[in-house]
Amino acid sequence: MTTTDAELGLAPALIRLAHHVNHVFADASREHGITPQQAQLLCLLIAGPVGMTELSRTLRLEKSSLTGLVDRVERRGLVRRVRGDCDRRSYLVALTEQGTALADAAHAAVVARLETCAARLPQGDRDQLATIITGMFAEVPLQAAP
Amino acid sequence: MTTTDAELGLAPALIRLAHHVNHVFADASREHGITPQQAQLLCLLIAGPVGMTELSRTLRLEKSSLTGLVDRVERRGLVRRVRGDCDRRSYLVALTEQGTALADAAHAAVVARLETCAARLPQGDRDQLATIITGMFAEVPLQAAP
DNA sequence: TATTGTTATACTCTATAACTATA
C-alpha cells in the first residue's frame, strides 16, 4: 500500500506550496541577475513608488536592513530615492526605467511558471483555488452588520 | 466602488499565500531562537536522519552552503553528523535530543498558526484547498494506462 | 520629544573555486 499523502492536513500542503513558490521565485530572480529579496522589492514597486517606512512594514525588514537592500539595487541603477514633498525626512523609492523592465520581466516569469505548474489542474480547481486563497486574506468586514 | 481583488488570477494568490507562509515560518523560527533556514533544516530531519547530498538537493543549496548551515546548528548542539556505514565519505545529519524538541516545537507552532489563519474558511473550503494543492504536487502516473 | 532614515558592527546565508578523502 502506498501512502496517499492526501489526508495529511491543510498546513503541510500550504507549507509545501509555499516552498514551491519560493523556489520558482528564486529561480526566476537568479535568471534575471538579482537576488530573491531584490526581486521582491522591485515587484512591490511596480505599482508605483513606495516610502521606506511602508516598504519596511510590507517586507517586514528592520529599517537598517531595508537601507542596505535599497542601497544595493540603487547602486545597480534599478531604483532611485526621491525626497518626499511634505516630510523632508522621508524618501520614496521608485523604479528606474531599467528597474521597471527588470521587475516586469521577473514578475511575468514567476507568474508564467506558477501558471504552468497549476496547468495540471482542471480549470474549475484553479478557479476555486484562487477564490479560496483570496478569501483567506480578504479584509474582515469589522462587524459591518452587528 | 471597491476593487474586489478576487479576479486577479491564480498566480498572485499563490504568491500572496507563499509570502504569508514565509512570514509565519520566520516568526515561529525567531521565537524559537533559530533562523528560518535552520528551522527548515531541522524540520526536514524530523522524519529521520538525512544525508548531506539529499539535503542539498531538497533545500536547493550548494554543498558548501549546506556545510555552513549544518556547522552552525551542530555548534548549537541541535544536530550531529553520523558517518555512513556503506560509504565512508558520506554523513547522515541527525537531530540531537535538544534538536528534536526544538524542531517539534517550531513545526507545531507553524502548523498551529497556519490552521488558525485558515480557520476563517468553512471546513469544506479547507478540505478542498488541501486536496487541490496536494493534486498540484502529486506524482505524475508516468502513463501507467496508455 | 518623536519620527525618518543612515551608519557601524556582527552574524548568518549563499555561491564559486580549490581542496581532501574515499570510491
Added chain:
DNA sequence: TATAGTTATAGAGTATAACAATA
C-alpha cells in the same frame, strides 16, 4: 576518474544599537 564533503573567500541579507536630521 568521479563522488562526498570541506575550506577559503567574497558578497548579500539581517538585526541591534547609536546616530543625524526633521517634525
